[in-house]
């Protein structure tokens with residue numbers, strides 16, 4: 001099995017970000033959603049990006065932001081990817097950024113919507129680089145700590161890589177990988193001591209747990 005990639009989402013300080021990168025995270029999420037406890041201004045995000053080792057990917061998290069505007073922030077900061085929560089394929093080409101639409105899933109119908117999104121985006125020449133599947137919690141866009149429906153996701157193949165998010169922790173991530181076989185895993189609250197504050201020990205244990213998956 002190819003190694004499962006790891007994104008640590010919602011880092012809020014250069015020290016937390018650097019530690020996650022040094023612990024072995026492949027990617028870090030920088031959250032630009034003002035209602036999130038993990039929210040960053042572009043200036044604060046720039047300080048984080050500047051301080052990272054060279055080979056760690058940075059992903060901008062945007063909720064309801066027009067793609068053109070999200071790409072402008074990504075361009076300014078030199079981000080690798082744009083994770084978006086818009087409900088339809090972008091009408092602007094996110095090139096040169098990897099586009100990762102995020103979906104909050106509670107039932108099988110919503111997985112059909114993910115498949116349809118990928119087909120429509122591909123037909124428009126804007127296939128996503130991956131899709132992020134998160135749990136559905138009414139009134140919350142992400143970072144909820146609630147587990148996604150792994151049983152629905154086993155064998156789910158939308159035609160692009162799947163990033164599994166939602167309620168992952170150092171303790172349950174190996175079971176999640178065994179059940180879903182995702183291309184990557186994503187965690188925010190499960191490696192924190194309080195909202196927006198990463199716990200270095202939890203981050204290191206999360207990365208080790210994923211690296212130990214076979």
Ligand SMILES: O=C(O)c1ccccc1NCC(=O)[C@H](O)[C@H](O)COP(=O)(O)O
Pocket residue numbers: 009010029031033036037038061063134141142143144145146165166167168186187188189190
């Ligand atoms: O983390 C947030 O506060 C957040 C708020 C609004 C939209 C997205 C958000 N996070 C995006 C992520 O990719 C999280 O890692 C994902 O939702 C999983 O979070 P968690 O269940 O806390 O691990």
